[in-house]
Amino acid sequence: LCRLTQVRWSRYNPSFIEPEVNKELYQKPLEELSEEEKQKLELKAVQPIKAAPPTLSSSVFSDPMISKFTNMMMKGGNKVLARSLMTQTLENIKRKQLEKYHKAPEDEKETIECNPYVIFHQALKNCQPIIGLSSITRGGKTYQVPVPLKDNRKRFLAMKWMITECRENKHRRTMMPEKLSQELLQAFNNEGPIIKKKHALHKMAEANRAYAHFRWW
Amino acid sequence: MLRSLKGLVCHPLKLDHGYALHTAAKDCLSAVVSQDVQTPSERPRTVFCTSENDPAKHTDHHEGRHYSIPLEEVKAVFPHGLPYRFQQQIKTFNEACLMVRKPALELLAYLKNSNFAHPAVRYVIYGEKGTGKTMTLCHVVHYCARQGWLVLHIPDAHLWVKNCKELLQSSYNKERLDQPLQASFWLKNFKTSNERFLREIKTQKRYVWGKRESTEEGRPLGEVVEQGLARVKNASDAVGVVLKEVKQQCCLGTFRLLVAVDGINALWGRTTLKKEDKSPVSPEELTLVYNLRKIMLNNWNGGAVVTTLSQTGSLFKPSSAYLPQELLGKEGFDALDPFVPIPVPNYSPREFESCYRYYLDRKWLQHEKGQRPPG
Numbered sequence: 229l230c231r232l233t234q235v236r237w238s239r240y241n242p243s244f245i246e247p248e249v250n251k252e253l254y255q256k257p258l259e260e261l262s263e264e265e266k267q268k269l270e271l272k273a274v275q276p277i278k279a280a281p282p283t284l285s286s287s288v289f290s291d292p293m294i295s296k297f298t299n300m301m302m303k304g305g306n307k308v309l310a311r312s313l314m315t316q317t318l319e320n321i322k323r324k325q326l327e328k329y330h331k332a333p334e335d336e337k338e339t340i341e342c343n344p345y346v347i348f349h350q351a352l353k354n355c356q357p358i359i360g361l362s363s364i365t366r367g368g369k370t371y372q373v374p375v376p377l378k379d380n381r382k383r384f385l386a387m388k389w390m391i392t393e394c395r396e397n398k399h400r401r402t403m404m405p406e407k408l409s410q411e412l413l414q415a416f417n418n419e420g421p422i423i424k425k426k427h428a429l430h431k432m433a434e435a436n437r438a439y440a441h442f443r444w445w
Numbered sequence: 446m447l448r449s450l451k452g453l454v455c456h457p458l459k460l461d462h463g464y465a466l467h468t469a470a471k472d473c474l475s476a477v478v479s480q481d482v483q484t485p486s487e488r489p490r491t492v493f494c495t496s497e498n499d500p501a502k503h504t505d506h507h508e509g510r511h512y513s514i515p516l517e518e519v520k521a522v523f524p525h526g527l528p529y530r531f532q533q534q535i536k537t538f539n540e541a542c543l544m545v546r547k548p549a550l551e552l553l554a555y556l557k558n559s560n561f562a563h564p565a566v567r568y569v570i571y572g573e574k575g576t577g578k579t580m581t582l583c584h585v586v587h588y589c590a591r592q593g594w595l596v597l598h599i600p601d602a603h604l605w606v607k608n609c610k611e612l613l614q615s616s617y618n619k620e621r622l623d624q625p626l627q628a629s630f631w632l633k634n635f636k637t638s639n640e641r642f643l644r645e646i647k648t649q650k651r652y653v654w655g656k657r658e659s660t661e662e663g664r665p666l667g668e669v670v671e672q673g674l675a676r677v678k679n680a681s682d683a684v685g686v687v688l689k690e691v692k693q694q695c696c697l698g699t700f701r702l703l704v705a706v707d708g709i710n711a712l713w714g715r716t717t718l719k720k721e722d723k724s725p726v727s728p729e730e731l732t733l734v735y736n737l738r739k740i741m742l743n744n745w746n747g748g749a750v751v752t753t754l755s756q757t758g759s760l761f762k763p764s765s766a767y768l769p770q771e772l773l774g775k776e777g778f779d780a781l782d783p784f785v786p787i788p789v790p791n792y793s794p795r796e797f798e799s800c801y802r803y804y805l806d807r808k809w810l811q812h813e814k815g816q817r818p819p820g
Contacts, residue, residue, distance in 0.1 A: 288812070289812065322809070322811060323533065323536075323537045326537045326538065326807075326808060326809065327536065327537050327539070329808065330537070330538055330539040330540075330807075331539060342808055342811055343811040343812070344811065345811075345812070
């Protein structure tokens with residue numbers, strides 16, 4: 229439901245600009261900049277800028293998707309633990325893929341993907357549902373109405389399903405990185421419980437097609 | 446495997462391209478790959494790799510290069526010696542590659558030129574955390590195994606003085622305590638690595654294990670090891686017998702003996718074990734440690750003793766301590782006193798470059814941001 233007033237307030241004055249983290253923009257010499265970029269730079273010298281949050285970094289290795297995922301895995305503010313679990317997961321994925329790579333014959337080596345970041349992004353993309361359900365009340369009864377989802381909502385659902393699946397359906401003694409790497413590799417190959425959940429959601433949406441006209445947005 | 450490059454370089458490193466390498470903690474393992482993917486694979490492997498697989502023939506010329514050990518040899522020579530991260534690396538890359546470094550070459554030169562009629566020389570490898578002491582030890586062990594020496598390799602002496610689930614009172618000497626689990630584990634690995642010697646060496650005394658079991662004089666040492674594995678209660682005494690026999694017979698000159706101990710500072714420190722009345726156990730009261738200390742003395746000849754100090758498993762020692770004086774304590778230093786110290790430094794820029802190229806070649810470094818000049 230869309231609200232008319234903002235729920236989450238920001239203490240900043242609206243004139244403050246977001247900080248620019250991309251190092252490449254600052255490294256370009258002045259001549260290469262186009263007119264509007266020069267204007268923007270001049271404005272930035274004068275206008276106030278918001279403080280950069282600690283999670284935002286200009287390093288080549290930082291990835292917004294990975295940081296979002298780490299934040300969702302975090303419990304009780306323990307970012308150190310969440311980040312170490314994330315790095316161990318990526319290392320596990322890399323090790324499993326490299327083992328397969330080094331044991332495979334020459335012609336199959338091209339098909340095996342070893343980069344854990346690529347696998348992570350592709351797995352989450354495969355898990356994102358296209359259409360979701362939203363509950364709408366009409367005449368006392370609530371109906372599950374199929375609804376197109378925004379990009380943010382799709383990413384959030386994929387990550388949420390991944391984390392809940394790994395937390396609940398594992399043996400007591402398996403470590404989280406191991407289970408996560410297993411699930412990510414399965415999702416990368418379009419198999420596994422999370423993909424099944426996505427298909428189940430799609431089927432429900434297809435089954436409730438009749439109520440689609442209840443949607444007014 | 447490099448656990449964190451932060452420990453290796455404390456300042457940005459200039460590679461031959463003149464770019465400073467960005468050092469971060471674990472993320473650095475997936476560091477930059479050069480933009481043109483063709484060149485690393487076309488570059489000849491001889492820059493960081495050598496085909497000389499026999500440690501006996503390694504010279505200064507091979508310094509900084511990796512040499513590979515065939516996997517069957519790894520299983521035979523190192524059933525328990527390699528650090529865990531290295532074992533994972535072997536599993537991932539499907540090959541075991543060790544870098545030839547200066548401290549190892551120095552040790553090998555000393556071993557080649559040593560006079561075996563003189564008492565055994567003790568070498569102590571020391572250095573800061575994560576600099577490669579255990580890997581140097583493994584290099585030396587591989588060399589000695591290739592040369593046909595009898596190798597007594599204790600992978601980590603710290604495991605004998607902490608986390609022991611079962612402590613039995615020793616049947617041989619009332620005041621000492623036995624550790625059946627650790628002793629039997631070590632005996633099993635000793636058997637895999639030195640099978641040929643266990644048939645050749647004969648016992649020189651009669652050993653009585655219990656009312657009905659005894660080993661006669663002149664039986665092969667393999668029987669003592671079998672006895673220790675079969676009757677776990679006598680395992681620590683079996684270890685003691687093996688050490689004594691091997692030390693006595695080495696002086697006769699039929700074979701050379703290498704005693705390789707990792708984490709030797711455990712023998713002279715404190716333990717975290719407690720007796721049943723909650724009083725603390727000192728290391729002399731453990732049979733395994735007592736027998737090991739006897740073999741550390743230099744009253745035998747025909748071999749060498751190579752040991753490593755290790756802070757990572759040590760008990761009650763500050764994490765910044767790495768010098769022999771600090772880690773061994775007064776007692777340990779006096780016991781080991783005339784020893785040859787061998788410092789192991791961090792990777793030099795050349796060694797770092799070689800390691801980096803090896804990882805690139807094995808596709809361990811996967812991140813796809815091209816190498817760029819710093820901002």
